[in-house]
Amino acid sequence: MEQRVSLITLGTRDMDALSTFYDALGWARTPSPDGVIAYDLIGQTLGLYPLDKLAEDIGLPVDALGCGASTLAHNVSARADVTEVLSRAEIAGARILKPAQEVFWGGYHGYFADPDGHIWEIAHNPFSPLREDGAFRWMGYGQA
The missing domain is CATH 3.10.180.10 (2,3-Dihydroxybiphenyl 1,2-Dioxygenase, domain 1)
Incomplete structure (x- = not known):
């Protein structure tokens, strides 16, 4: 695979x-x-x-699917973008689970749940800069 x-x-x-x-x-x-x-x-x-x-x-029955213990992450290029995306999500109908804030690993993030409860993390990771087209790679591009 x-x-x-x-x-x-x-x-x-x-x-x-x-x-x-x-x-x-x-x-x-x-x-x-x-x-x-x-x-x-x-x-x-x-x-x-x-x-x-x-x-x-x-x-499987619907009840067997549950609500998985997982998150979807959307990384942004700048710290200020975290607050902007969370605000836009809230206006669109999301429930903010964790407002934008610093996180122990040195980044900045927050969480929201979409109308069905799927959880999204919005994050700025200074150690994993996005490529020009917005693509994400753990610990950045060009690093081993």
């Missing part, structure tokens, strides 16, 4: 509400088959899919 993630699928109880949220963040949809809403990312895609259909596809 190659070391990459191609598609992140978020199961949702309300496709309209969740897609409206991501649209309000300024994300552009990409063409996709009926029943799926997709947003192309840098080298990946974020897909929204009805939670009941996701459970059916996996072969």
Whole structure:
């Protein structure tokens, strides 16, 4: 298995509400088959899919899917961008879980939950500068 993630699928109880949220963040949809809403990312895609259909596809009851103990992270180029993105998310309908603040590892971050409860970290990591196109690499580009 190659070391990459191609598609992140978020199961949702309300496709309209969740897609409206991501649209309000300024994300552009990409063409996709009926029943799926997709947003192309840098080298990946974020897909929204009805939670009941996701459970059916996996072969589990909806309750077995739970709310995974995971976060999605969006890194930004500058510290001030953390506050800006958190504010934009809140206006779009997110619940702020942790306001922007310094973090023990030397960066600056905060967390929000989207309308379905998926948790996002918004972070500025001075040790992992973003590439010009916004791509992220742990500990930066050009380092071993």
